[in-house]
Amino acid sequence: MRFASRYRRGEGVRRRAGRWRHAGRWRRAALAALVAGAVVLPLSAAVRPEIPAPPPASLAPLDASTLDEAYAANRANAAEAARTAAAHHDRDRAATDRSLxxxxxxxxxxxxxxxxxxxxxxGDLARADRIAVLVPGSDTSLDTYGRFRAAATALYGQLVRQAPGTRTAVVAWLGYETPGTVSTTVTTTGRAEQAAPHLRALVADLRATAGSGSRISLLCHSYGSVVCGRAAAGLAVDDIALVGSPGTGAESATALHTRARVWAARGGDDWVANVPHVRTNLFGTIVGFGTDPVSPAFGARVFTAGDGGHSDYFRPGTASLTNLTRIVLGETKAVTHD
Structure with a gap:
């Protein structure tokens, strides 16, 4: 009887374990199907009509002596783009170009x-001692540029308030084609690989313009942190701050191969916390971005971001903006940690 009772209990445990294994396999298969669908299936969203615009202005190599010339040439190009967009009845794009x-x-x-x-x-780039470069994430384009510029403006205002005697500049860099949040490209490093050489070129231009003594920080939001991760190796910057990051494509801060200090933060209400931090090969495509940058395993300097959501890191009055400003200013001991 005791043997039969033990046998029945053992069979019950095995049946429950089998059900758990079956459920786990089903969940893994469902997740794989969902991710594969995101990568392989075409996106059926409407495509914005292409609006003609002139090619970019031809510029001399950038340095302090050519900076004003570059500003004037690019403003003239934006004005011509505004006229072209207006002629094609795209009022929103024309208004954006006109403001630029x-x-x-x-x-x-x-x-x-x-x-x-x-x-x-x-700010005054040619004389700046501290330069912050903002690298945006998905769904950032000329059509949404106002939101991105607002973040840059908030950071610049905070820099001026926190260190009124320090010469600072903020560079809002929309220098790549960002993926859509709901797209086949947002789960891979493809767009980041394309963007990385352009970000490296920007840093070289900033060094040529502001001088080797200036400190440069990259502040990388969301998918922008993937861009920074792909560009980081050997890059002449002093700090790299990853906020709202799904990962960098590297398994650790050491694997970024940078001499810069690497920082990371996530707001308490940021949905990106629910993104699986994995990298896997699906049908020849690498999906996912690896280790969570705010995890101890990644090895970044994790700082306080407060309770904000995915779009709140540069909102005035937030702990995240205060700490990002301290990082840019080199006030590393004043940065707060959770």
């Missing part, structure tokens, strides 16, 4: 074609 052509705007680069590219400077 205003005399007060300082554009290091501008390309009004397609989704658009723009690199804008806030």
């Amino acid at each position: 052509a205003a005399r007060a705007r300082h554009l290091l680069a501008f390309d009004g074609r397609g989704s658009g590219r723009v690199t804008e400077v806030l």
